[in-house]
Amino acid sequence: MSEAARLMEAAIRLSRRGLGRTAPNPNVGCLVVKDGIVIARGWTQPGGRPHAEAVALEAADEAARGAELYVSLEPCAHVSARGPACADLIIASGVSAVHIAVLDPDPRTAGQGAARLRDAGVSVSVSEGEAAARAAMAGFFSRMERGRPRITLKLATSIDGRVSMPGGESQWITGPEARAHVHLERALADVIVVGRGTLEADDPSLDVRLPGLEDRSPRPAVLSATLDAIPGAAKFAARDPLLLASVDDLCGLAVNDVFVEGGPATASTLLAADLVDRMLVYRAPIVLGDGAPGVGRLGLERLADAHGRWRLAETRTFGNDRLEVYARTR
Amino acid sequence: MSEAARLMEAAIRLSRRGLGRTAPNPNVGCLVVKDGIVIARGWTQPGGRPHAEAVALEAADEAARGAELYVSLEPCAHVSARGPACADLIIASGVSAVHIAVLDPDPRTAGQGAARLRDAGVSVSVSEGEAAARAAMAGFFSRMERGRPRITLKLATSIDGRVSMPGGESQWITGPEARAHVHLERALADVIVVGRGTLEADDPSLDVRLPGLEDRSPRPAVLSATLDAIPGAAKFAARDPLLLASVDDLCGLAVNDVFVEGGPATASTLLAADLVDRMLVYRAPIVLGDGAPGVGRLGLERLADAHGRWRLAETRTFGNDRLEVYARTR
Numbered sequence: 001m002s003e004a005a006r007l008m009e010a011a012i013r014l015s016r017r018g019l020g021r022t023a024p025n026p027n028v029g030c031l032v033v034k035d036g037i038v039i040a041r042g043w044t045q046p047g048g049r050p051h052a053e054a055v056a057l058e059a060a061d062e063a064a065r066g067a068e069l070y071v072s073l074e075p076c077a078h079v080s081a082r083g084p085a086c087a088d089l090i091i092a093s094g095v096s097a098v099h100i101a102v103l104d105p106d107p108r109t110a111g112q113g114a115a116r117l118r119d120a121g122v123s124v125s126v127s128e129g130e131a132a133a134r135a136a137m138a139g140f141f142s143r144m145e146r147g148r149p150r151i152t153l154k155l156a157t158s159i160d161g162r163v164s165m166p167g168g169e170s171q172w173i174t175g176p177e178a179r180a181h182v183h184l185e186r187a188l189a190d191v192i193v194v195g196r197g198t199l200e201a202d203d204p205s206l207d208v209r210l211p212g213l214e215d216r217s218p219r220p221a222v223l224s225a226t227l228d229a230i231p232g233a234a235k236f237a238a239r240d241p242l243l244l245a246s247v248d249d250l251c252g253l254a255v256n257d258v259f260v261e262g263g264p265a266t267a268s269t270l271l272a273a274d275l276v277d278r279m280l281v282y283r284a285p286i287v288l289g290d291g292a293p294g295v296g297r298l299g300l301e302r303l304a305d306a307h308g309r310w311r312l313a314e315t316r317t318f319g320n321d322r323l324e325v326y327a328r329t330r
Numbered sequence: 331m332s333e334a335a336r337l338m339e340a341a342i343r344l345s346r347r348g349l350g351r352t353a354p355n356p357n358v359g360c361l362v363v364k365d366g367i368v369i370a371r372g373w374t375q376p377g378g379r380p381h382a383e384a385v386a387l388e389a390a391d392e393a394a395r396g397a398e399l400y401v402s403l404e405p406c407a408h409v410s411a412r413g414p415a416c417a418d419l420i421i422a423s424g425v426s427a428v429h430i431a432v433l434d435p436d437p438r439t440a441g442q443g444a445a446r447l448r449d450a451g452v453s454v455s456v457s458e459g460e461a462a463a464r465a466a467m468a469g470f471f472s473r474m475e476r477g478r479p480r481i482t483l484k485l486a487t488s489i490d491g492r493v494s495m496p497g498g499e500s501q502w503i504t505g506p507e508a509r510a511h512v513h514l515e516r517a518l519a520d521v522i523v524v525g526r527g528t529l530e531a532d533d534p535s536l537d538v539r540l541p542g543l544e545d546r547s548p549r550p551a552v553l554s555a556t557l558d559a560i561p562g563a564a565k566f567a568a569r570d571p572l573l574l575a576s577v578d579d580l581c582g583l584a585v586n587d588v589f590v591e592g593g594p595a596t597a598s599t600l601l602a603a604d605l606v607d608r609m610l611v612y613r614a615p616i617v618l619g620d621g622a623p624g625v626g627r628l629g630l631e632r633l634a635d636a637h638g639r640w641r642l643a644e645t646r647t648f649g650n651d652r653l654e655v656y657a658r659t660r
Contacts, residue, residue, distance in 0.1 A: 155490075158491075158636070159491070159611060159640070159654070165630065169632065169633045170633070171633070173633070268619055272619075279489070281489060286637055286639070287601055287636065287639075287640070288625075288628070288630065289602075289626060289627050289629075293620075295490040295618075295619050296619060297619050297620045298619030300495065303495050303502070306488070307614075309615075310617070312652060315645070322654075324489070326489065
């Protein structure tokens with residue numbers, strides 16, 4: 001792996017620090033490198049500003065002159081009320097070369113950031129790390145390219161696919177290690193969604209209860225076609241939740257990452273609409289035999305229709321449980 | 331690992347060649363070693379005779395004199411109409427030392443094989459490889475120590491635990507690689523069991539269709555409390571199947587390994603009776619949403635009752651599918 005590829009990989013890894021906190025902006029990572037030494041770093045800050053490049057250039061200050069910049073996404077070309085265009089900041093900083101992992105799909109930039117840099121005499125390369133950068137900003141790319149957030153469905157299930165006992169008991173299918181990882185995944189999302197059934201049965205707080213990450217709880221939402229208003233005076237209601245009347249409302253959210261923890265009805269609604277991009281299946285080594293299934297009716301007509309949609313992308317062990325990460329194939 | 335441990339490991343591995351073919355006898359493996367060189371090998375032959383020691387000693391012939399013997403199970407001490415006791419064969423062969431992985435739980439031997447060898451001046455050690463030998467002869471040990479065969483339950487299921495479409499379509503949930511592995515597992519069992527539902531719906535042949543292993547098809551059986559006779563003139567009936575009216579009949583079979591491929595009712599009957607020792611879950615990366623679940627009602631009252639019974643012992647990948655091997659914890 002070349003030095004440039006390694007530096008870009010580091011910038012992309014840095015970009016993940018903003019996951020779940022930068023919407024509607026992308027989560028970008030940036031390094032300033034001089035004489036082979038990283039002299040400053042930046043990543044998009046909560047709320048989406050300042051941008052990664054602004055943070056890194058402010059940290060580098062005068063040392064940026066003649067340095068090279070590695071950034072996971074093309075610097076923006078548009079001036080906003082919230083700050084200047086990053087392309088202009090870079091030109092002003094005296095940086096001599098900019099390495100970009102992937103061009104910005106936002107039509108306000110879309111190549112114009114790179115063009116403005118080149119016009120100003122800055123060397124620009126778009127070469128290393130496109131796939132990794134797209135993966136690190138998958139939610140943002142989903143919104144730009146498909147017009148909806150990336151949607152992750154979480155299931156905590158038995159070997160035989162049950163998520164609760166016949167009487168409804170579901171605490172706990174999985175152990176504390178798996179549940180802690182769910183909280184970590186929550187912290188990387190902008191919005192967390194449940195259905196009416198889960199809301200009414202559990203009044204879930206859906207927050208992040210990991211030491212040091214308490215302020216990273218995503219905004220809660222309920223997906224229900226039959227609810228007129230959020231029920232009051234409850235844990236869920238206290239967190240200023242959104243009411244989504246349809247999957248169109250969900251798809252229209254100006255956020256990058258949506259995490260769905262929601263009951264068989266919600267799961268099957270999203271799966272049947274082919275809106276799930278990633279499934280996190282936390283599987284406990286238990287057999288329940290009956291009880292609620294994790295997924296409800298999808299309306300598939302033939303077994304062949306079920307094939308080819310998913311691939312097992314990753315597995316991890318948490319205590320006695322196993323996480324299966326499925327990614328959509330198309 | 332010592333030289334003795336490595337040789338015993340090889341003898342134990344050899345014992346697995348008899349799996350599914352030696353019942354009611356154990357599947358034993360044996361090496362004859364002289365001056366650090368393996369000069370002969372043997373494993374229990376189909377039908378249970380000749381025993382592993384007899385095969386190895388016949389191959390070694392006069393060279394056995396002064397050699398050492400590694401055997402995965404204590405040599406038998408009882409003369410049978412089908413052959414002499416292995417302890418006597420070993421004494422007559424002039425072998426100077428016998429290494430035994432585990433003593434024979436069969437009350438007709440149970441230490442008497444080792445004692446007879448020692449009385450004849452043969453050096454005997456019981457030290458290396460007990461756990462591995464018990465694992466390789468798990469079915470035989472189950473029958474000797476618990477009075478029933480080892481029972482393995484196979485499921486081919488979706489991510490969400492379904493084994494067929496609502497209309498019954500189940501060909502195929504898993505791909506050809508996983509299905510070939512099922513045939514390999516069949517070849518290692520003495521008896522293969524389905525329920526009445528599977529028999530009537532599928533008329534399965536339940537044979538081993540792997541090149542070179544066609545003669546290793548286990549004896550088929552149907553577990554049904556309501557069937558008076560095997561239905562005639564069918565693929566299943568043509569293979570001389572057993573009719574098991576109850577789990578007691580199944581547990582009473584004079585075989586070591588039973589492989590159950592049988593439908594949700596059969597699975598839940600055996601699981602509810604706590605008779606399953608091993609589950610092979612072949613999981614396809616598909617979501618079905620509804621259709622038949624792999625396991626039916628178990629009658630568990632609390633979620634806590636489901637925990638602690640299973641551990642994920644192994645996972646393997648077959649094509650797009652994943653095999654999860656669960657072993658009972660107690």
